[in-house]
Every structure is written in C-alpha cells, then in structure tokens.
Amino acid sequence: MSFLNTLNLTGKDKSVGLLLGLILLSHTERTGAKDKSNVVQKGKGSTAKLKEIMIGRCFNYLGTINPNAGNKDCSKLWEAFLRAFSEKDPCKITKEDYKPFLNMADHDIPIGQSIFWSQTKELILQYTDVTHKVMPLENTLIGFMLDGLNWCGKLSSPGPNYEACPEWNSCTNHSMGSFWRAASENYAMKAQGEVTVLLNGSANAFRENSIFREIELGKLDSKRVTSVHLWIMDNIDGPDKESCGVGSVAVLENILKEKKIKYTCVDNYKPVKMLQCVFKLDRPSCNTGT
Ligand code: APR
Numbered sequence: 171m172s173f174l175n176t177l178n179l180t181g182k183d184k185s186v187g188l189l190l191g192l193i194l195l196s197h198t199e200r201t202g203a204k205d206k207s208n209v210v211q212k213g214k215g216s217t218a219k220l221k222e223i224m225i226g227r228c229f230n231y232l233g234t235i236n237p238n239a240g241n242k243d244c245s246k247l248w249e250a251f252l253r254a255f256s257e258k259d260p261c262k263i264t265k266e267d268y269k270p271f272l273n274m275a276d277h278d279i280p281i282g283q284s285i286f287w288s289q290t291k292e293l294i295l296q297y298t299d300v301t302h303k304v305m306p307l308e309n310t311l312i313g314f315m316l317d318g319l320n321w322c323g324k325l326s327s328p329g330p331n332y333e334a335c336p337e338w339n340s341c342t343n344h345s346m347g348s349f350w351r352a353a354s355e356n357y358a359m360k361a362q363g364e365v366t367v368l369l370n371g372s373a374n375a376f377r378e379n380s381i382f383r384e385i386e387l388g389k390l391d392s393k394r395v396t397s398v399h400l401w402i403m404d405n406i407d408g409p410d411k412e413s414c415g416v417g418s419v420a421v422l423e424n425i426l427k428e429k430k431i432k433y434t435c436v437d438n439y440k441p442v443k444m445l446q447c448v449f450k451l452d453r454p455s456c457n458t459g460t
Pocket of ligand 1: 287289347350354357380381
C-alpha cells in the first residue's frame with residue numbers, strides 16, 4: 171500500500187493497482203515459482219528432438235525390429251506419452267500418468283523370452299543382440315522408444331523442458347523414475363514360461379530398492395512362470411562378491427521358494443561369460459587355452 175501511496179493514485183486507481191498486483195502474484199505462484207518447487211533442477215534437460223527420436227524409433231520398431239507388435243499409431247503414442255508429464259511439476263508424475271501410453275504401446279512378449287536385470291544392463295543388451303533368444307524390456311516397443319532418453323516437463327509451459335530436469339534421486343515421483351517403474355511393472359506381469367534373471371555378482375546383486383527387487387519380482391505370477399533361471403555374473407576383473415546361495419542371491423532364492431516358483435542358479439553362465447571375454451580376452455579368467 172505504501173508503494174501505491176508514493177504513486178499518488180486516486181482511490182479507484184489504488185484498487186485497480188492492488189488487483190493487478192494480486193493477479194500477478196497468483197500467476198507467478200502457479201507458474202514460474204512452482205516450476206522450481208522444492209527441488210532444485212540440476213539434472214540434464216530433456217533429450218533434444220525427443221519427439222522426432224521417439225516417433226522414429228517407433229516406426230523402426232514396428233517396421234523392422236518386431237513387426238509382430240501389431241498396428242500402432244506412432245504419433246498418437248507420442249501424444250499419449252507427452253500428456254503424462256506436460257505442463258506438470260516434474261516431481262509429481264505418477265505411474266498412473268503413463269498408463270494410457272503403456273496400454274496403447276503394449277504387445278505380447280514371446281513365452282520364455284522375459285529377462286530381468288539389475289546392474290547388468292550393458293551385458294544383457296549385448297546378449298540379446300547376439301542371441302535373439304530373449305526380449306528384455308528395452309527390446310519391447312515401450313522400452314525401445316525410451317531407452318537412454320531424458321525427459322521432464324514444467325508447469326508453466328507445454329512440451330518437454332529441454333533446459334533442466336530434477337536429478338533422478340531428488341524426488342519419488344520423478345517423471346523418468348515413475349515411467350521406468352510403471353513400464354517394469356507392466357513388463358513383469360506379462361512374463362510367461364521360463365524366465366531369466368541376470369544379476370551382478372561383483373555388486374550387491376539383489377539390491378534393495380532396485381526395480382527388479384521392489385517391483386518386478388513381486389509381479390511375477392507363479393501360475394504363469396514355470397521356472398526362473400538366475401545367472402550371477404561377476405565382472406571380468408572381479409571381485410567375486412556374491413554367488414548362488416550366498417549373500418543377497420540367497421535372499422532372492424528364498425523369496426522364489428516362498429512364492430513356489432522353481433528356479434535354477436548358475437554362477438558365471440558360460441555363454442554370457444564368453445561375451446564378456448570378447449572385450450577383455452587378455453584377462454586370466456578368459457584364458458581360452460589356445
Ligand atoms: N534406461 C534408462 N534407465 C533405466 C532403464 C533404461 N532402459 N531401465 C531402468 N532404468 C533406471 C531405473 O531407475 C533403474 O533403477 O536405471 C536404474 C538401473 O538400476 P539397476 O540397479 O541397474 O537395476 P534395477 O533398478 O533393478 O532396474 C532394472 O528394471 O528396467 C527394468 O526390466 C528392467 O529388470 C530390469 C530392471
């Protein structure tokens with residue numbers, strides 16, 4: 171009010187000024203100020219050309235990689251995906267927000283081809299590319315369209331925020347964290363027949379808070395899954411921290427027993443080990459004897 175007094179305004183002008191001030195304040199609250207909400211956005215912004223990459227990947231997947239995925243409209247898929255996080259606080263995106271996109275993009279996973287991983291992403295994708303025997307989440311349409319990309323929105327404007335996103339671990343309902351949790355849940359529920367799990371024996375293999383432990387394992391349906399094959403792979407340079415029957419792997423085995431799901435467990439499964447050795451042939455444990 172004192173600021174308005176200094177402007178020497180009449181009573182009517184003062185009320186108009188006050189009204190404008192209030193409107194301005196509420197707009198700032200709804201938009202800019204809340205974009206920064208309680209979380210400082212220090213992470214990388216959305217991947218440049220996000221829309222073009224996702225639509226391109228979608229056409230590629232349906233046209234050449236997995237024509238069995240059926241008829242899908244790639245532009246509509248992009249729109250459903252964008253609606254999940256556009257014009258919203260990037261820390262308030264839930265698994266439910268992605269449901270329309272997931273339902274539209276969903277397709278069958280061949281029986282016996284579901285494979286889960288934790289801290290072994292690179293290895294599992296190499297194994298998939300070489301053998302064509304499995305279909306991890308990243309080789310379904312949903313995972314393929316988003317693998318390796320970054321995205322978030324902001325309250326104040328539509329579309330992806332290319333400048334900055336919150337760090338992954340800065341909030342629970344992060345736009346990307348919620349997506350991978352929703353996609354993983356959806357993927358695990360569809361597993362049928364024999365299922366493979368590739369874990370890292372040089373780390374805390376069955377890590378608490380991992381998506382595999384917290385989401386996917388619980389969604390495996392013992393009526394649909396006939397057996398689980400655990401492959402515990404050490405890094406070529408070690409250490410051999412965990413193995414079948416040891417440490418967190420033993421915890422996993424007990425959970426499978428409780429769920430009445432049959433399982434096998436192999437340490438350093440040879441075909442995968444050979445794949446590791448392709449890149450590090452000089453290591454003693456890769457000695458091929460030739
Ligand atoms: N691209 C980028 N980030 C991903 C991807 C992906 N394709 N999949 C998962 N993430 C994120 C998740 O936040 C995940 O927690 O990277 C993290 C990887 O952590 P890890 O401990 O290595 O593995 P985990 O948390 O168990 O997640 C892997 O979830 O994506 C599914 O089916 C997949 O079984 C796999 C599990």
